[in-house]
Every structure is written in structure tokens, then in C-alpha cells.
Amino acid sequence: MPSYRRASLPAGMPELLIACALVAYNAFLNRWPPFHGPAYVPVNVAAGFVLVAVAVSGLDLSFDRIGFAGGFAPAVPGLAAGALLAAPLFFLARSRSRAHLIADARATPDDVVFRTLVRIPIGTALFEEVLFRGVLLGALLDEGKTIAVAGSAVAFGLWHIEPARLMAKMNDRSVTPTVVATVAVTFVAGIALAVLRIASGGLALPVALHGSVNALANLASRQALRSTF
16 A cells, blocks of 8 residues: 555556656746855755755655655765765866866856855755755655656756856857756666665765755856866
């Protein structure tokens, strides 16, 4: 018997609707200018609360099923792993011939502290982990771990289509190759994060890993921008 209500919808339909809603959310919000400024964190946090409420009340997902279990101890290896993964980016950033590969015009100096300590850890990493490795993966687990991991990873990859398109335009890069590469990389990352979420029993490890990699990548991008001038 499923561990949550599926109402009268066919098997798999609630999860598909959630995945489609998440991809549409990111595609729409990324075309709204305030979302790239002060609205980003509060809008994402509010959306995260709404989705968790829907998952708990509408799908009968428990907080443990969503990933709010396992304690905070797994965050420590997550932070360490994130630092190791991001370290090579700083070597690239110092190379005048290769810095352009990771330079990102979005890593502006005026909000680097806010982006590193608030926007990325809370508005991006925590938010996305709750969505994909929390609610979506938790909802898919009744279909089996393989489907849960693959399904959440596919949605996570597609989620990055619009951000990749905007990033390519801001940095004068070819849009199609950038989008394809970004979707492929985030799909693989989604698999790894989902496996870690299941293995660790909670969201602390993937949140810490995701947040540290992204925050340090932002700092490396800022350094790379300085190297290209």
C-alpha cells in the first residue's frame, strides 16, 4: 500500500505534476527581473514552504520521508567534500588563459557576501534540495529507489534550462551548447545528491555539499572575472 494518498490520479501522476510544476516555476520566475535581485530568496523560501505543506497535507508525506531527519552531523563531510570539489576552480580562476572558462558576470563584487552567505546557501541550495531530494524524491520512493533517483535527477537537470540560457547570454556564450552542458552536468549531480540523500537518511549532507560547491564556485567566478581584465 502506498504511504501517501494519490487521490484518484493514475500511478506516477502526482510526481509528474510536481516535476512539471517545478520546471515551469523556474522557467517563469527567471524571466521576472526582480527574481534576480531582492525577490530571489524570499520567493524561493515561500515556495519551499508551500510545496512542503502540499506534500505533507496533500500527499501524506512524512517529514522523515521528505528528508528532515538524520540530524546535522552529515553536513560536516558535505562541507568538506564541497570544498574539495570546488578547489580546482580557484586554480582555473588564477590562470589568465583559462579564467574565462568559469568567469560569470553574475558574480558581481557589490553583493558577493550576500550571495555567498545567504542567496546561494538558502535561496538556492537549501531550496533546491528540499524540492528535489526532499519532496520529489520522497514522493517517488514508492516507485523504487532507482526511479526516485533518476526521476528527481531528470527534473533537476531540466530545472536549469532557463538559468543556463540567461547565464550564456550574460556572458556572451553560445546558448545551445551551454544549456545542453548545464542540463547534463546537473542531471549527473542530481543523481549523486539523491544517492547521498538516501544513504545519509536526510537532507543535511546534500544541502551542505550543494551549498558549499555553489558558494565557492561563485567566489572562484568572481576571481576569474578579475583575471580576465
